Amino acid sequence: MKTLLISLTALATVGAAPPPKPVLAPSEIVAAAPAADWVAIAPADLLVMTLINDRRVIIQLMPAPFSQGWISNIRKLAAASWWDGTSINRVQDNYVVQWGDASEKKPLPTGLASVPEDDYLVRLPTRLDINGQAFEFSANPPIRLAPGDDNYAPAAGFLHGFPFGMLPYEAGVRSMWPIHCYAMVGVGRNLSPDTGTGAELYAVIGHAPRHLDRNIAVVGRVISGIEHLSSLPRGTGALGFYEKAEERVPIKSIRLASALPAAEQPRFEYLSTASGSFAKYADARANRRDAFFIKPAGGADICNIPVPVRKKA
């Protein structure tokens, strides 16, 4: 994409003043990020879903310490080939695509954990450091993600490549939880206190349903092939469920990438949310100054700052 330089400052520049910097679009900032700002995603943290006609959807699992009870179940379900022959059963417009066992009778593998609601949140003992990485507030002006500026949480920010909500630091503990943005993957469940096993999963295909935060486990996000889910025909039953068995979309298999032959393992990397490139990218998302834009917003909601992910060269 070409970028035109539009700057009143430039018109006013005289003498030895430095030339104005080019105005980069968010995508250009990402393209210019140095290799060191990218973090490889381990194949053991990728779930590869293969649909009929070999359409492939790749899901990055949430990093520790978040949602690990459900993710442990998901690893067991994948290892047991449990999803093979199941199907996508629900496509609700501007909401979710959901998959699992339509019969609700397929026996689950043994040894799945029953995870408590408490685990929707993670309570971390240190103020700023989590696994050695600072919580990456994006609170520096002009990105309006300072505490109090998220509609759903006292604060919101990024850690290890994912967006999180959080409570204020209190009594030595910081509570954090993953949030529902576009393409996030969550665990279907029945009424509380059930939290779901992980056998029934959904992906968000509409405006961020943030009211689900802290009510459902978020276990990852689709990083490739979301279009194979988002462009499916909408279900005409209640909640977007398909009404006829033949409408369901067969799932050939779901595997951890690490279980595939090495040559078939997909390789992806994300832009470190602790990097200077990400800070610049987030700022540019909140303040579009590339040629098409005439009025930068001066802010953004956290789901409108999707973390860049790309295939590893």
Added chain:
Amino acid sequence: MKTLLISLTALATVGAAPPPKPVLAPSEIVAAAPAADWVAIAPADLLVMTLINDRRVIIQLMPAPFSQGWISNIRKLAAASWWDGTSINRVQDNYVVQWGDASEKKPLPTGLASVPEDDYLVRLPTRLDINGQAFEFSANPPIRLAPGDDNYAPAAGFLHGFPFGMLPYEAGVRSMWPIHCYAMVGVGRNLSPDTGTGAELYAVIGHAPRHLDRNIAVVGRVISGIEHLSSLPRGTGALGFYEKAEERVPIKSIRLASALPAAEQPRFEYLSTASGSFAKYADARANRRDAFFIKPAGGADICNIPVPVRKKA
């Protein structure tokens, strides 16, 4: 949908205390709204798009005084049957579906206005009354839409059934602009100062791209048939444009509903955003207390409070 009553208060109730009110889901509040809370949409304000295979998409045009220059053009384009034989040319995942003349050579009808960028905003001379209807702040706690709590505008709220951003009242004038939520329809354009004629239109099919607010004209929203747009195959070219002519989706016609035979005119109504029912609905969207939810968010972003629209009986 059944609603279970979950209330610790209920367990504590003794003696003559009144029974707790049932906890209604947002959809139940809408279903219970009295007829007087619904506002009929005039057929002259509905655009009926018919795609190949008679799939029908219905767009409600933005009420006066917003975006009326472009809407006047759109009425002329529909009256001239200008879109008949054009096509949907772009489907970008989590962003927009766009339609118009793929050749960019079809002559436009005469008499279209060239609308200035100033018209992205409307400057209203009174503080609270607009066309006799108060601007409907949703600022009463606990709905967090008070001034300063929108990430993209100093304030946000509803008027005449649509969501708007606004600036503080200043020097006798209140500036307001329509915002980009899911299903909103806007006017494609080239680089500023061009603002587009209205011949090239798009609909939002992803997370609200609010950075487009005040940068593009918003002229209405899809109120029926959005699934015929959102479930289309994604384009594989730059920006989601279809790369081959045969991928484009033919448009049979676009007409104002008022130009159709009376028996074929669709009839819709929206829940008055000035009504008590809407206030209850918005509160319930921000504080889900129906049985599925264990943790009400205590807030919502304005695009997560979609205005209810239904077929008129």
